[in-house]
Structures are given as C-alpha cells and as structure tokens.
Amino acid sequence: MAIEQAIITxxxxxxxxxxxxxxxxxGAVLAPILxxxxxxLEERLQMMIRxxxxxxxxxxxxxxxxxxxxxxxxxxxxxxxxxxFSTSYGNLLTIKIILVMALIITYIIHxxxxxxxxxxxxxxxxxxxxxxxxxxxKIIILGEIIVIISVGILFMAALLNSSI
Ligand code: HEM
Numbered sequence: 001m002a003i004e005q006a007i008i009t010x011x012x013x014x015x016x017x018x019x020x021x022x023x024x025x026x027g028a029v030l031a032p033i034l035x036x037x038x039x040x041l042e043e044r045l046q047m048m049i050r051x052x053x054x055x056x057x058x059x060x061x062x063x064x065x066x067x068x069x070x071x072x073x074x075x076x077x078x079x080x081x082x083x084x085f086s087t088s089y090g091n092l093l094t095i096k097i098i099l100v101m102a103l104i105i106t107y108i109i110h111x112x113x114x115x116x117x118x119x120x121x122x123x124x125x126x127x128x129x130x131x132x133x134x135x136x137x138k139i140i141i142l143g144e145i146i147v148i149i150s151v152g153i154l155f156m157a158a159l160l161n162s163s164i
Pocket of ligand 1: 013069150157
C-alpha cells in the first residue's frame, strides 16, 4: 500500500535526521563551544560524556528503527538474494549495509571507551593529564569516523533513490 510505504519512509527519514543531525551537532557545534570555555579538561570531558549519554537515549532507538525500517524497505530482496549482487540497486544496497555494519562497530567501540568506571577514574583524578588527552583524542577520532560513515550512508541512500 502506498500510504504504508510513505509512513515507513517518513519514519526512516526522521530517524536518519535524528541520528545524523544529532551527531553533527555534537561534533560541529557543542564540542568547539566547550573548547572555548574555561573549564578544566576533566570537566569538559565529563560534560561531553553526559551529553553523549543523553543523546544515546534517542540515538540508539533511532539507529534500531533505521535498521528495522531499512530491512522492511529491502523486502524485495528477501526471496531472491541473488539480486543483491546482480543488479546495481542491489550492489548499492549491499554497500549501504556494509557501511551500516562499520558504523555499528565504530559506535560500539566509541561508547565502550566511555564506560562508567572510566568516567569515575577521570573524575576522581586517578588519570594523568596525558592519559586523559589520549583518551579524548581517541573519542574524538571515533566520533568523526561515525559522522563520516553516517554521511556516506546518506550518499548511498541518495544513489539508491536516483536508481543509478
Ligand atoms: C544509519 C543508518 C541509515 C541511514 C542514515 C539511512 C538513511 C536513508 C535515507 C535518508 C533514505 C532516503 C529515503 C528514500 O529515498 O526512500 C534511505 C532509504 C533507504 N534505506 Fe536507509 N538508512 C540507514 C539504514 C538502512 C539499512 C540498515 C537498510 C537496509 C537493511 C536501509 C535500506 C534503505 C532502502 C532500501 C531505502 C530506499 C531507497 C530507495 O530506493 O529510494 N537503510 N535511507
């Protein structure tokens, strides 16, 4: 049914907006502003961790919904997996799925670095400035990779839509 398809696309698009828009906002707006504020390195890192945790409350459901509605959108391939490799639409979809898998792996590593015990170590000053700086740059690089992969996934969606 057309209306059913429209609703699925709307949910897929809204979730994509939350996921990509939210990550970009944290990286391109919040992080640079925090840097200009005169908090200590620990305080800035803790603020970012808190923002990240709060964002995860909507980001993780969005990612799960994207995968669910994405699988629904791919139903035409369910009884003919061959099409994934023999059509250009199928090839693009395969690349998109691989990018989504890379995104999930990077995201899990990113979130695992900032476990509760690590946060406590930072706040109780059990970590040296050197260790905190190293941790911070790891988190930033992974965050950047997440944004780049997400924007790449949007490009694959555009290619799928224009049926190149
Ligand atoms: C971070 C994850 C994802 C993002 C940001 C994303 C984003 C998008 C966007 C913006 C569209 C365009 C809407 C449209 O033209 O219909 C789209 C369409 C689509 N997505 Fe996703 N998506 C994600 C995950 C997935 C996954 C996991 C699958 C498959 C398992 C998938 C399958 C599809 C399909 C089949 C379409 C329809 C393309 C078309 O023919 O127009 N998506 N996606």
